Amino acid sequence: MANLKAIRDRISSVKNTRKITEAMRLVAAAKVRRAQEQVLRSRPFADRLARILQNLQSSMRFEDLDAPLLDSREVQTITLLSITGDRGLCGGYNANIIKRTELRFKELEAQGYKVDLVLIGRKAITYFQNRSYPIRATFTGLEQVPNAQEAMGIANEVLAAFLSASTDRIEIIFTKFINLVSSKPVTQTLLPLDPQGIASADDEIFRLTTREGRLTVEVGQVENAEVKLPSDIVFDQSPDVLLNALLPLYLENQLLRSLQEAAASELASRMTAMNNASDNAKALAKTLTLDYNKARQAAITQEILEVVGGSAALA
Numbered sequence: 001m002a003n004l005k006a007i008r009d010r011i012s013s014v015k016n017t018r019k020i021t022e023a024m025r026l027v028a029a030a031k032v033r034r035a036q037e038q039v040l041r042s043r044p045f046a047d048r049l050a051r052i053l054q055n056l057q058s059s060m061r062f063e064d065l066d067a068p069l070l071d072s073r074e075v076q077t078i079t080l081l082s083i084t085g086d087r088g089l090c091g092g093y094n095a096n097i098i099k100r101t102e103l104r105f106k107e108l109e110a111q112g113y114k115v116d117l118v119l120i121g122r123k124a125i126t127y128f129q130n131r132s133y134p135i136r137a138t139f140t141g142l143e144q145v146p147n148a149q150e151a152m153g154i155a156n157e158v159l160a161a162f163l164s165a166s167t168d169r170i171e172i173i174f175t176k177f178i179n180l181v182s183s184k185p186v187t188q189t190l191l192p193l194d195p196q197g198i199a200s201a202d203d204e205i206f207r208l209t210t211r212e213g214r215l216t217v218e219v220g221q222v223e224n225a226e227v228k229l230p231s232d233i234v235f236d237q238s239p240d241v242l243l244n245a246l247l248p249l250y251l252e253n254q255l256l257r258s259l260q261e262a263a264a265s266e267l268a269s270r271m272t273a274m275n276n277a278s279d280n281a282k283a284l285a286k287t288l289t290l291d292y293n294k295a296r297q298a299a300i301t302q303e304i305l306e307v308v309g310g311s312a313a314l315a
Contacts, residue, residue: 004299007292011285018281024089025274032180032267035145039177039260046253053246068163068244073192077114079136079167080104081158081190083174083262084121086140090270093175093183094123100185101173105133116167118158120259136161146263151256158255159248162191174258175265181272183265190254 082101084094101117101124108115116134119125125138137157142150161167170191175183 004292004295007288007295011288011292014281014285014288018278018285021274021277021281025271025278028267028271028274031144032264032271035260035264035267038145039264042257042260046257049250049253053250073168075113075168077167078108079116079118079158079161079170081118081170081172082120082124083258084124085266086122088123089273090266091273093266093269096185097173097175098124098127104173104187120154142259144263144267146256146259148252148256151252151259155248155252155255158191159251172258174262177261177264177268180268183268
C-alpha cells in the first residue's frame with residue numbers, strides 16, 4: 001500500500017505541474033501574438049524611414065556632409081549589445097544568445113580589438129558578471145512587449161558611447177523571429193549607421209493568426225513601396241542638419257525592432273517549451289497510471305491468494 005500511495009502522490013504532482021505548464025503556454029501564446037502584431041505595425045514606418053534616408057543620402061552625395069553617425073573611423077574598441085530575457089523556462093533562447101555573444105567576444109579579442117558589453121536582460125547580466133567580462137551598461141525590467149521609451153533609453157546610452165569615441169563600433173546580437181517554432185540568433189552592425197540596402201524587397205513577414213480555433217502562421221512579402229524624393233527639391237536646412245536629425249530616429253527604430261523581434265522569439269520559445277512540458281507531463285501521468293493499476297492489481301491478487309490460502313488451511 002505504501003508503494004501505491006507514492007505512485008498516487010506522484011501522479012497528482014505531475015497533473016498539477018501540467019496545469020501550470022499549460023497555463024504558461026496559453027499566456028505565452030497570447031503575448032506572442034501581441035508582440036508579432038507590434039512588429040508588423042512598426043515595420044512600414046521603419047521601411048519608409050530607411051528608404052527616405054537612402055534617397056536623401058544619394059541626393060546629397062556631392063555635398064560635404066558632417067554626419068558623425070555615418071563616420072567609419074579606425075576601429076580599436078567594439079561594443080557588443082546582447083539581448084536576452086529576464087526569465088527562463090524558454091528552451092534554449094537565452095543560452096543561444098549568451099553562447100553567440102561569448103564566441104563573438106573571443107573572436108574579436110583574438111583579432112586584437114578591445115571589446116566590452118552592453119547587456120539587456122537578467123540572464124545575460126548574471127552570466128557575464130559572474131565571469132568578470134567588461135560590462136559598459138546593463139538594462140533589466142523591460143516590458144514583454146517593448147516600447148519606444150525603452151528603446152530610446154538604450155539608444156541614448158550607445159549614442160553617447162559612440163559619439164564620445166569611447167567605442168568605435170557597436171554590434172547588436174539578438175534573436176530574429178522566423179515563426180512559432182523557429183528563430184535564429186543574428187549579429188548586426190548598429191553603429192556606424194549605413195542606411196543603404198536596409199529594406200530588402202524579399203523580406204518575409206510571418207503573420208500569427210487563428211484558423212478553425214488554432215494558431216497558425218501565414219507568410220507574406222514586404223510591399224516594395226519606393227519612396228523617392230523629387231530631383232528639384234530644396235531643403236530649408238543644411239544636409240548635415242537633416243541627416244543628424246533623422247539618423248538618431250533611425251537608430252532608435254532599429255533598436256526597437258530588434259527588441260520586438262527578441263521579445264517575440266522569447267515568447268514563442270517559452271510557448272514551445274511549455275507545450276513540450278505539458279505533453280511530457282501527460283505522457284508521464286499515463287505511464288504512472290498504468291504502473292499504479294498494475295501495482296493495485298498485484299496487491300488485490302495477493303490479498304485473494306492469502307484469503308484462499310487461509311481458507312484451505314482451515315478446511
